[in-house]
Amino acid sequence: MNTDEEYRRAVLEPARAAGDQPPEDLRVRYMLREPLEPAAVAAAVKQVRQCWRRARGQLKYRRLVDRLEAEHRELAAVFAAAERGDVRPLAERLRGGRERDERRREAVRARLADAAGALRMVTPAEVEAIARAAGVPADEGRALAAVERIDVREPDRLPPTAPYAAYPKVRESLDVLGRRHLPDFLFGERLTGPMRVLDGFAAAGVTLDAAAVEAAVAAWARRSRDTSTTHAGTILAGLRSDADPSELVRYDIVERLRERARQRASERALLRFAMEDLGIEPGDARRLVFAIVRESGGGGGVAARLRALLDAGEVYAAAEMADGGLDNDAPDEAAVLAAEARRRVEAAVRLREQAAAETDPDRAWRLLADALRLVGDLPGAAELQRRLPPEPVPAVRADVDVTAGGTTVRLFFEPSPSTAGDVRYHVVRRRDRPPRGAADGEPLVGGRDERPPVNAPLYYAVTAVRGEAASAPVVTGPVVVRPEPADVAVAAGDGVVTGRWRLPAEAAGVRVTRDGHRVPATRDGFSEIVPNEATHHYLIAAVYLDADGREVVTPGVRRSAAPSAPPDPVFELAAAPDPADPDALFVRFDPPGHGTVELVLTHEPPPWPRSALLPVAELRGVVRRLPSDPAPGGLRVRPGSAGWIMAVTVAGGFAAIGAHHRHVHLPPPGRVVADRRGGHVHLGFDWPGDAAEVEVAFRVGRSGDGRPVTRRAVTRAAYDTQGGLRLPVPEDEPVEVTVAAVGTAGDGRLTGPAVSARVAARTVVAYELVRGGPPWRRSLTVRLSAGRAARIGRLELVLREGRVMPHRAGDGETVQVWESVPVPGEVTVDLPRVAGPYWLRCFADDDVIELGDPPVRSLRVAK
Amino acid sequence: MAVYGIDLGTTYSCIASIDDVGRPAVLRNLEGTDTTPSVVYFESGDNVVVGATAKDTAVLDPGNVVSLIKRDMGRDVTRRIHGIDFKPEELSAFILLKLATDARTSAGEEARDVVITVPAYFGAAERDATHKAGRIAGLNVIDIVSEPIAAAITYGVLNPDADRTILVYDLGGGTFDTTVIALRGGHIEVVCTDGDHELGGADWDARIVEFLAERFLAEHPGASDPLDDPQTEQQLRRDAEDAKKSLTTRTVHTVRVMHDGRVAAVELTREKLEDLTRDLLDRTIEITGRTLATAAEKGVHDYDDLVLVGGSTKMPVVAARLETELGLRARLQDPDLAVAKGAALYAFEETYRRLVREGAAERAEEMANRAGLSAEQQRQIAGRTIRTVASHAFGIVVVDRETGEESVAHLVHANDELPAARSEDFFTVFDDQDSADVRVMEQAGSVESPDLLDNNEIAAGDIRIPAGKRAGWPIEVTFQLDASGLLNVAAVEKEKGERLDLKIDVGGMSEEEVERSRTALSRVQVS
Known part of the structure; x- marks a missing residue:
């Protein structure tokens, strides 16, 4: 644990807990060790003040640290003396600190004793407040209370009003x-x-x-x-x-x-x-x-108690108290509060009596609400209010809803015209006869009957309820629920249609018709042989018996099916690139006997065996269909990415898996640029498609001289981070570079078409500028040398006045131009008569020759 | 060779230079913003992140993030991170390094020669610490210049033809100062200055944080105090800063305080913010009033403009309150960037003037031509003087020979014109005394006092005294505060006029320590 944490834990946190009261003992506050050594004291004070400064960064310590700093200012003289070697004032102060701490504890004990009085009891909040005020942590306050044998407890809650009104x-x-x-x-x-x-x-x-x-x-x-x-x-x-x-x-x-x-x-x-x-x-x-x-908050007396009762809404209790125990010489405040309580009770009682005489229950309810607002504990008012029934709802309608989850009955009703109070609605259901009240029948929640009894007359009643009183029930019915067969599924096969469903247990049977003709069926389903390539419509209805034993047929559920022959797979498939479009492929195959051929792309090898038959929807979720154009003997597609191109034949909701072809997308790298930069060739190109890497091959020297080819595989990351490729190549040799995309297919590597670039050899020709001749006819000789014989196409000597070196031939004026200069060799010219400073420099206009400048001192003329 | 101006702020910093047409331009950092948060995050001992990323990390790893470093400048307070003690100068150096590195990326050339700004009210120790921070970052610090002067230069360049007296009210992220400046015929004269460097936008944020924490606790009495958790506190500081910024344009802002798995949505209105921080604003008004009174003593009564500098002056209540209290129409002019731009202008002009002074007129002209300055402008720059004043009184500790009591004898007083040099004779106390302590003190309160407790010791050293001298042997000590407010102390022996060996270290770090830090920090990766 480092010093800061230690100090925070040992000093700052307890001080915060004591209401930002710094510890009185300077030994604790400044982490001083006995015996007091001047150097150690100075170091400890410095370290502690640094801790303060750092802790001040946290808002919770800010006030405390500001207080510590303020107190430190008062103590500065003591510490200054200690630093100078005189620790006596500090020692004196420390003794005082212990006494002060003791005094502080003594003060807490005295205050606690005062608060506890003859009862020897205080509340936890009082202990905390006393401890905080005296600058002692709350825990210590509680400990001191225990030492003083003072009981710390919350006061018992006593009944504010009489449990019996009289x-x-x-x-x-x-x-x-x-x-x-x-x-x-x-x-x-x-x-x-x-x-x-x-x-x-x-x-x-x-x-x-x-x-x-x-x-x-x-x-x-x-x-x-x-x-x-x-x-x-x-x-x-x-x-x-x-x-x-x-x-x-x-x-x-x-x-x-x-x-x-x-x-x-x-x-x-x-x-x-x-x-x-x-x-x-x-x-x-x-x-x-x-x-x-x-x-009453420490003996606040009658007034405080009256106020507490009034604040709690217990006005009647306050009035009772005022009537029962208020002396004539009670304080003014108590008299005012008592008068208020009495006035409010009088007004409330008047309202209650008015309500009792009122014939309109809603109006009576509002009068009682007013009375209770005035006097919350007005006897009898709340009970009376609870017994006032609201108006019944105007009308009820029941609708039978058939959903996937089953059959439900939904009830619609307008709210009760009664607006006063919180009106709630109870809905009940009964078989065979209308309900007679809110409790007569099975209760329903939310105005919906999720599980109505099937094939029986049902009655629903809605009752408006306010408090404990309910309106007369409003009834709708009878409603008979006869569900249709559930989960009806009709499937078409090759020349056959099968149906399946769940029939409610209460239904007597099922009736299936196809295009108006009865189809034999069991309770659970049917199977029928029909011609292929036509759509057949079925109506499946449930049959119930009514109370008189007559058959009742439901409207029924309609389903259609179109049986069809299964598709034939494509057995063989050949793919070849389209010469006109490098991204396109010609896919050729023999057309199957039945079904339409589609080409799809998968990124993994197809998991199905050839000729497998599966639902089209299942296939669509796994593969991507490739848009294709018809082409002679097959289709033309642009796969866009690598993968497996598979032919599937689709007919009647089924797909037959056909042959497939592995496709790797490796376009040639675009815009290949090779530049010679001294002893390296810098190679750049557009990265080919989604190739993982490229293969770079380069051969130094002329083709056919048998020099080996260097090959290098370059990943995309390497290419991107280095901003191209640098190939080490001797400057005076030509080089041929080829780049091709490389991809992996299964376990093998595939290489795409390669693109080549050639960089010509370059000869470095060094030159010297030699000044010669007598003073009246000074000459300048350009002496050229190279590793092997060469010829410079055009050599230009340029002069530039001033201090800046020419970097291009155009930067100065041309002194002389020579054409087709042999190397090694030299050319001479009259030394220009120019006052300095100036620069001389040669430039070669030749693709394969590079001039090497001599030392700057021979190029620059200072005067 | 380009020169740069750096506004090294408490919460945000900024770097600027002079562009091809002679105008100051702020160089954006790598994150693409004009200003960089002055926050340093130590991912490890040798990988340091400065700026917005560091500020974002503060919420996750508050123990390894340092902010508000400027408030500790000139104080001997170290921060221990990853087992290494960092001084404020070193922490500031990381910020300077980040600014210089990003400037190099943006401008394409090494940023080496810089002028760094400090609040006008910074004393010698703080200025010296800033200077050392620059050197630790490997920069060549041409000068340290006061922020209001930099702002006034920007202001003067934008309003070149008018002679004006302006009051600069600079309320930054962590510091506040007010300065009265007279612009006369292109010259800049600081009349007086005052301020408080524990007062700034961060204190506004702190008030909001306390309010948010209080409201959170009111809503969730069972939860722990959000301020007990350093991560929540950092998040609240960010939220508070956002709320404060949002309330400059909006009137209500809601902050979702999340702590202990609970959430409280706290609504903060502009009025509430103003109520929470009224005393802070009152303090700035009081300091401004004090500055105006000092200016009146110096004969300045009328003001042409009140220029507001520093991001915190964007709070609408600041301008409104100043208008009511002072009757001056406040001018908010590029408050975030004016100081850095002014520093760049100052760096440029000062370099130009130095070249002219050193006789390198050609180089000076080449520099001016590159910035496209006319001959008239060059003449104006060459002739421009900047007169400034001392922000605090300085003196040394003297001992009364009779009573042995120590007190401070002030040699330079607050608002004395700079550069100021004062010499005074001192005498040895004992026979054969071989050295004498020199303790340089700076006024700590807003008015000067001879009591030691009311002064901060900013430098200490000793004078070697030749052997065999009797008590009462005289020494002349000269205190020199240069125009940037940096202190130099020299001692001369009175008998032969020889300079004595006097070693004074202003501030916390010695020259050797600066050099050591520079070498050590050059190995640290800063981004």
């Missing part, structure tokens, strides 16, 4: 009867020990269930009737309602604690009230108080 009356009656709470009312003296209410009701010696409630009912029934029994009746009605008794008990306890909390009781007082007055088990009591204190 709970306030129950509470009133409990107070009148002088009972501490519901369990006290139910069990009285039997309730001896502390009770648990949070995870279901539990107390020593008693069980809260229907039997206990019934026992209480029986006990009160025995008592003489007075106002007490009325109050007890109210309480027992609550306990016998839909609400779970243990939930009702929990709500009763919670509500009593909430009431105390609203009255500004301290945590300690609440805990004492829960344990001593209400008799709750200490663990449950702590959890209950913890949850109630955290409920």
Whole structure:
């Protein structure tokens, strides 16, 4: 692991986790080692600051690194002193660092203790926030909480509203009867020990269930009737309602604690009230108080609770709370919220009553929707709304669809005129009689009957449903489904037609007719001898028996077949190139007895034996048909690429495999250019077609002098990368080069037509410029020499004034021209009278002679 | 012999030369674009890829890709890649090498003589590092020139007849600076300059990246932070750059943030982008205001043009905000390429002037003729002066003999005209002192301060003192900042007037290290 990674893992990541708080301990921050050595400190600081700079490239570290740099500026003096050799300020600072770290941890512990209070409980979010604020990682915060024996947990979710709507009356009656709470009312003296209410009701010696409630009912029934029994009746009605008794008990306890909390009781007082007055088990009591204190965001009081209820849409509960427990001296905000809750409940109740009186269910539905929008928990409104049926659909139509997958019945209906609410549609099917409601019959999904019973009268009904209420069903029918024979296939052979199908089990039989005449057939198929080369039309229909036993014939399925004799294969085949077109071939064969001949191309040897007969469609997928022109004795084709040319004979949907010919496409290379470049000949050409490689053969010397031919195989890649070919050839020898495309056919190599190019020999003639003669008649001699005797066609001496060398004869003025100069030999001319600087140079106008310049100093005249 | 101008940018670089008709032309790279991303990818220790391919690879292999190198120039920060420590100078050299190699392919001749541009606000260490980067790349660095001056030359060439005062607002990929320049009779005079080289388009991108990551986390609270994954961060940077560019013309752009196998489509509007980056733009406005105040102290009150340079000025909010704040109509003139073109012009003119100065008038004329310049134009170039100013204050650390306290004595002040030479006498502290430390400091903040902490040490060296001298023996130290902002320090012994042996290394690399790097890097394949 390198330093950067190590530093990121050990320092930057924990610091990020602690809210971009750099570690207080400078030993960690700067990777300092004890004992402090000035040189080591300077090196470590430099290395760490480089790490910062590199880490800053990642956005997640940017803020942290900026903070580290800012703090480093404050520490610069300490490190500067250390670098100079005085580590005392740094050591002092390090001691301070440990103390600061300890102080920071101490601060976290104190804050945690404050937050936990008498309950010794905090939420995970609170621990995290405290740790972050103090610059300590969250894990350490949790560890410190554990050390302090502080319980870190989420507060229990307490019921916000009463499980029984008339709970306030129950509470009133409990107070009148002088009972501490519901369990006290139910069990009285039997309730001896502390009770648990949070995870279901539990107390020593008693069980809260229907039997206990019934026992209480029986006990009160025995008592003489007075106002007490009325109050007890109210309480027992609550306990016998839909609400779970243990939930009702929990709500009763919670509500009593909430009431105390609203009255500004301290945590300690609440805990004492829960344990001593209400008799709750200490663990449950702590959890209950913890949850109630955290409920309104840290003791926000009535206003916060009202706001929470209003925000959650529980306006009715808010109004109830306001009616039940709001003091006259409640805060202004709470009073405003309470007034709002009451107003909304009043308006909603008015709407609900209006809806109850309304005869149009749609209008009533909308009124209730408005009421529920105002007060989400308005008692009775949602139930009433759910029971308002929509209008039935206007009409239903059923169509029988026959598809490849089978027969289906599709139902079409207009939507219900009711627009209010979410109207859904139930579709049911019944045999023999119309359905009477949404549940009378087999339900169908999506308005389609994928598997309708065959040959039976069917009735379909559509019901519009909104909430729990359904409209009257709208019925269509009877529909009788009689499917046609399935998977009908009629195949033609040589003078015979066969048919095959699947008949539904319910069908009584099948009726096959050809051109109006009955054809004998079994339940599964038929076979009939017919004349070849004519198309025959068949109608295949299923026959069913109706309820009265009469035959009913379906419209039937039509199929046609044209029997034909099999094609004859081509037994032999000959191919030859077309002299007029190098890309075309003449393919000759004897015409077969029956069928049309086509030529096809395959890239692999044909997999079928000759004379094999296969369906044309199967053949077409594998081979390419070659467009062809008729030619004497066969066809003319342009294969375009190499492969196997095969003759197939096609007749009546079948193809007979014939003979084939291996074709290799090797055109001659085009535009062959050979240039002599000094000791090499450069060869270029257009690459021939799809040849894998070319063969280059070159022979040095004149033809017939028996010199060997050098052959070289060149791949396309080699040719392309080198931009042509360079053949080493002596400069003074002619050379003949031939190029031919090479391809492989099976295991053998094939060579295409070759193209040749000749490059003539070249003789290098060296020359010298020799100045001579007396000063008044200076002369210039051109002395020519060569490896062998030659004759230069035309030699030109050129002079160019200035500092630039002439590169062509036209670059300067001609001093003298000699024709047919023998080599070796020399020619002389008067030295031109020109003031310098100037250049002299000879040029030869000859195809086979190349002049070699003497050293530049003899060509250039400086003054 | 052609000369080239190189704009070595934080995010993109560019090379230009003078064409046959005397106009500056940008040479495209092998990928066919005018600008090359300043990103270096190390496929292996000896195969280095620079440019668009490197930038594409950043998403796949972020550990071996280096970008924003310019921000580290002049700092002693190395990057360890494939086990080799690379200095910022060496990393920049790879970019220069790529530009020069591609220019050779495109122009057909060796690109050797170059002028490299730096932000006006670059200090001596950064300039020196840039100079060394050029040398490591095997280039002959004719000069280092400030980007706004290069832009002003391009501007001056396009508007030759007018005497004008212009404010150059240069917001590049990684650096920002503002410069007030006066063009008078063909001469160019820098009045003052200011800037921040940790402020540029890349910071705009970073804000977008943070926003995208934040929105992704809001949509997928269970997923890990996209910024914890370097590959996702690189992808987000690319997306952010695309979004920023797209929002110069469009008003809404949607980015698909993909991380941890989840996707969030984040919509970014132009207004949101402007809100996210308002403080960055405010910082540029504040620095511009400071520059205008300095210019006012120097007697410049009226401006003819506000020239916007640098790709980031294409954001519509920049021009709009400058118009509202300064009341100047902003002129967006070839913001991506103006600096490279100006550098090419400067390289050409400077070479011409040097030839004339060295008496090689013929060669100078041949060079001018090749570029098709008239006699009048040649006269103008020969006579053109470029006066510039120091970007920061410079000084050395002095010790109070009484208290022993150290402080910085500034000899050259910010916005002093360059070239500047200041000499001051210093005295030895002890008898028989054999050497004296010279610590050259450069102002680090926006105003100068004698406190050591407010200055960066950019060079250190020592003076050898002849034996047997008593305390208080005088030495004259001369600081010279040349017109390119490069620092030279010389010391003269006062008794006999002899030059003392003074060895000063500005910046992070010594001459030997530069030479070593040049040899080592010449073996690396750069494409």
